[in-house]
Amino acid sequence: MTNAYIISGLITLCSMTLPITASAKDLQDTLFERTYTSVSKGVNTPIRAFKDHPLYPYLEYEKLLRQKTSEKKLQEFVQQYEPSLVADRAWRKWIHFLAKNQRWETIIREYQAKRASTSVKCHYYEAHINAGNKDLAFEEAKALWLSPKSLPKKCNSLFSHLKKDVIQKDDYWERIQLAASKGNISFARTLVKHLPDDEQNIARQYLAAHQNPKNALRSKHVGKGTYSRKVIGYAIKRIARKNYQSGYKTWRKYATSHPFTEEEKGDIESYLGVRAAFNHDADALNKLARIPAIHRSDDASVWMARMALRQGQWEQLQNALNSMHHDTQKRDIWRYWQAKTHDKLGNESEAMLGYADLAKNATFYGFLAADHLGVDYSVLNQEPKDWKQAARKIKQTPGLKRASHWYNMGRDGMGNREWLWTIKHLNKDDQLAAAALALELEKPLLAVQTVAKTKDWNQVDLRFPVLYNKLVKELSSENKVNPAWVYGVMRRESAFNTTARSGANAHGLMQLLPSTARDVGRKLGISRVSKSDLKSPRLNIQLGSAYLKSMLDNFDGSYVKATAGYNAGPSRSVKWTPKSAIDADRWVESIPFTETRKYVRAVMAYTTIYDHKLTKGRGQRISDRLSPVGKRLVN
Known part of the structure; x- marks a missing residue:
């Protein structure tokens, strides 16, 4: 008799003779874990004895992967076990199967953005192209293609359409620069061959500048044209990354001898100014302030603000705040400093309004704002909520039950994936109850991650347990x-x-x-x-x-x-x-x-x-x- 059949017999006997106790659950999970390991390795192992186990769909899924797949089997699995993490995995397999068989109309009908991986998105856009909806598909697909890293091979068919009808040389240049900015030089080199022959040597110098910027600047291929100026600008940034003063010296040489546009100048000078600010250069604030706001990068405006703070230059801080992107201005850090700037410049009523808006939060800026107002930390004085009943109720959620069984087997990675998938589909109150349950399970990191999904940073008792x-x-x-x-x-x-x-x-x-x-x-x-x-x-x-x-x-x-x-x-x-x-x-x-x-x-x-x-x-x-x-x- 094989081990697989012995395990099957044991679990059957266990379910017949043992009451539902902790020890019975432990034994069932132990036997399940062995069976799952066996099935995952492709061993032909009986699984029906685990039909009532919360993790049974995982066994079915592993079996499904090792069988000759059909559209019907995949669709039936998804319908039987959704909503669940394992059903989402099967759904993605199903979409891949449909794409392989060019079932474009079915893909369009069954597509769900929340479930989609990058490769599934590629199938969806390709389906629209084949269905004649090219304009929308090309726009979305191009945004996906403009990635700083290599994308799944399943996207190659879609990208063939793009390269034929949409992608231009400027798009290749943009992607090369994106890849280089993230340090993905090897990938960037694979894009160079798509440029016109007369620009490939310039692009190679651009990438060479990542490691040897001074050598790249000496290249005979670098002139004064648009793409040569990209090489010069990138080389100057790479020099400044190690030594900002050398970066400025090199820039002064090229700024007067080459026809840089105002936008190009603003980009290079913004980077140099930020590097000077990193090093707390005494003149960094002035350097950043001299860049016209319309051409100054948002990062440069942020560092202009930081240097104005360091030097106590409140009017310059106000100028920097005004030039930041709207989304940046809305962050609590800059709302606090806007309030303090109002305070320093004599706009007391505006300052008090700004402080009052922040003071209700249990954050660094919230506490500082409360101190400026001279008020209590009200969020810390709230009566803690008793989460026990809500935690008991949420514990019965199928996804959290599955996670609990994975944890019981010592498979925390599987448990965390199941848990995090589940809480994405809960409302805020249930997410908070799940955080309380995580604390009961002695998983404080999981509790913190769960509360973070709600973005309710004032859940002090759930976020800050007193352990040890x-x-x-x-x-x-x-x-x-x-x-x-x-x-x-x-x-x-x-x-x-x-x-x-x-x-x-x-x-x-x-x-x-x-x-x-x-x-x-x-x-x-x-x-x-x-x-x-x-x-x-x-x-x-x-x-x-x-x-x-x-x-x-x-x-x-x-x-x-x-x-x-x-x-x-x-x-x-x-x-x-x-x-x-x-x-x-x-x-x-x-x-x-x-x-x-x-x-x-x-x-x-x-x-x-x-x-x-x-x-x-x-x-x-x-x-x-x-x-x-x-x-x-x-x-």
Whole structure:
């Protein structure tokens, strides 16, 4: 008797003799997991014994993939199991099958944008082309084609239509530039052959400029024409990326000798100005302000605002705010600084309106706005909602039941995919109930991700659980550091995931690099710290809180500098510090690294929230923790 039939017999016996208890569920899931693994490998395994298991559609789907597919089988599977993640996968297979068999009218009739992958979109646009609806299809398909990376092979047929009837050489140039901007040079090279022969050498120099910009500028193929100016502009940007002063020097040479348009000048000077601002060049603000607003990039206007903040130039800040794109102006960061600009320029009523709009939010800017108004953090004083009943109800949602079974088997990746698919199809109240359920399942990161789908950042209790409370309090006290700050860092770094590992190889709750952990460990008398040791909450929090304390001591009690140092390294925090003291909120906005800038804002806000939770509403105001940043104090 084969293992497959033994498993089948066991699950049948289990379902006949065992009551529905936790142990019975565990056994059923264990047997299911073995069967699923077997079926996924193509083994002819009986599956009918699992007919009543919530994950049974996955077995059917794996079987379906390994059979000779037909339109009828795929359609029947979709109809039987939708709405579900696995039905969506089968639906995409069905659309691929229809495209292969040129069933264009059926594709148009059955298409659903929310289910569509990139390759399915390609089939849909091709279906419209074959049905005679070319104008709409070409417009949408061209937007899809203009991608900085290679697209699925299933799109090749659609793109053949585009290349024949729509795509021009300027479109190839645009895509080459897009690909280069994302570092996809190898892919960009595949596009060059589609250009006219006399432009291919220029395009190759454009791509060569990515690594060797000075050599590209010396090429005999680079003249003064439109495409040569693209090469020059890109080469100057690549030079400026490493050394902005060299970038400006090179630009001065070419700006006067080549017929750059005003738009081209604005693009190059915007990039150079941003690089100067990154390096806190004293003249960066003036450089950016000299660019006509109509030709200044939105990124350049943003950095003009940041440099105006750093230098306390409020009228220049107002000019920068006025020149930003409308969507940029609506972000809470620039709404806050618009209110503060009104405040500084004497428009008190406008300032108060701006602060009042922000003060109701549990965010960095919301807390700062409340401090300007002198009002309580009202969102932190709301009575927590009891989610138990809603969580019990939402637990019965089929998709969340399936996710729960995957988690029970230790297949967190499968569980997360099922969970995230399910919550996309829930209303806001049910999504919040699902977040509460995630906390019950001891999956705080999943709870955070679930609340994020609602964009309700004021769900403080769901977004900021108090976990490892005893450990955090004990080890924070041992290292003489505020436990709320430790929580703020932990929530931002790992969202309480003990096994979290970043792309930079940081490990555990507070995301320590192994080298940092070893250095801190030696200072604490811990002779050996391995990567696996960092999965221990106690050791990780002990080392992380000790490292935080060292940052705070090195930066003379400055929470923002210490937090920036924890994220980007202490030497960078030193480098970014001005000689003359400025307000901490202004300093934070001038941090060059986007990740670190967002990190400091988040940690300061999270620290305020956890301080409120740990002290039962008697926490420190955020402004009291934001001491001015000035003279470089570091040991």
